[in-house]
Amino acid sequence: MRTPPRAARALTALFAAAALAVTAAGCGSAAEEAGGGAPRKAPGGKEAASGPLTVTHLKGTTTLEEPATRVVALEWTYAEDLLALGVSPAGVADIKGYDQWVTGGPRLAPSVKDVGTRQAPSLETVKALKPDLIITSKVRSEANYDQLDDIAPTLMFDPYSAEGEYQEMRSTLEKIGTAVGRQEAAGAALKELDGKIAAARKRLADAQRDGAEVTVARGYTTDGAAVVEVLTDSTIPGGLLPQLGLRNAWAGKADAYGMSKVDIEGLKPVEKSSLLYVAAKDDDVFATALPKNALWRNLDFAKGGRVHALDPGTWFFGGPFSTALVADEIADALTS
Incomplete structure (x- = not known):
């Protein structure tokens, strides 16, 4: 695993503190140690949302009987989103690549299972993790979506949306937050991002x-x-x-x-x-x-x-x- 660069290390410390605040109440649970997701706690120690919930995505709507806790992310973007929500994924595609290229934010836990490449993940490995949710992208999984959805409810998003990747990133984080019962954490992560953007804009303005x-x-x-x-x-x-x-x-x-x-x-x-x-x-x-x-x-x-x-x-x-x-x-x- 490469050492994050200077700017990334600074951001890692700030965001990791927020992520730890979300997960601290349930740290050390058997599920989390097994890479099975964080316990269902929202910021401030409150219980996260429970009961059936519905998420809209590219394939229509998916209803979950309760917030997902064992989540497999087949796109790096969604692995990062889960970490921002304080959830440790059960599996992620191409962890080595993630560690090399996605240096912002906390690192994936050693217990997270690598499920193969983003282009062709191992369906057998995904199934063996017994996920209750899979998150993937249109560019990777349009052809095998039904196979994935047979394993577990599968959300599909488009990180390269022609309508705007920035707004897509924000709305997708909120939808994933709903799926894992962490809407408050999604709002907190976006608020933290907005603060970082405002600080960067001030630096640029101060430098004329x-x-x-x-x-x-x-x-x-x-x-x-x-x-x-x-x-x-x-x-x-x-x-x-x-x-x-x-x-x-x-x-x-x-x-x-x-x-x-x-x-x-x-x-x-x-x-x-x-x-x-x-x-x-x-x-x-x-x-x-x-x-x-x-x-x-x-x-x-x-x-x-x-x-x-x-x-x-x-x-x-x-x-x-x-x-x-x-x-x-x-x-x-x-x-x-």
Whole structure:
């Protein structure tokens, strides 16, 4: 497991304290030790909601006889959401990948079972965990939803919603909060996120960066070539920028994930902005491959020193912890 970066460690401490407050009353229960979810306690020691409840999702509505306690998350976003609600999942897809890329917030407990890849989780492993709820995404599980729903009631969401990934993240957290009987915890997590965003906006305003134009991107190497994807307004960073008092310089067409794949020449329209990017430490195309190209070196943000690397552990597609980290990293980059 990699050590979270500086910004992530700071956020981890703050959010972990909130998560511990939610779970402290029932810490050490047999179910929790087995990775079976946190006991049914709401913040302040109150009992969480009990009895039948209904959750709306992409497949319609799912009714649970009582709040779920053994939950399997087949998408990293929903594993993070469960942690934000103070619930330890019974199983998560690709835990190693989660530990590497999703560095905001508390870590998954050692008892959480890895159920395979996000693209093709092991249905046998999921079934063996005897979950009372499975949470998945449209992009991963459209084809095998019925098989999952046969194992346990399954909620399907779309973290890459074209209507806006930021608002989707917030509403999905609330729905998962309902499913596990932790509506109050969902509200508290979103309130904490809003406070982090407000603090980041104040830092930017104090540094006279209010209204600055920003381009947010990620980069990596595929088949020996550098790939650059720019994030549109429909993504979580795109939704965050106006709340931070910033403007998204990019107006390109979004793909199914809310990004635009571009070549160096395609960045010409946003060269007057500041470019903020995420890339793996061992595959930082913005620091290695791209500067070898004269077209890149002649872009105004490259010549003007306005290309800023965000921490490699800044995950653009997560829940409230990751979103708070994105806001913090953007503020760090533009004020340092």
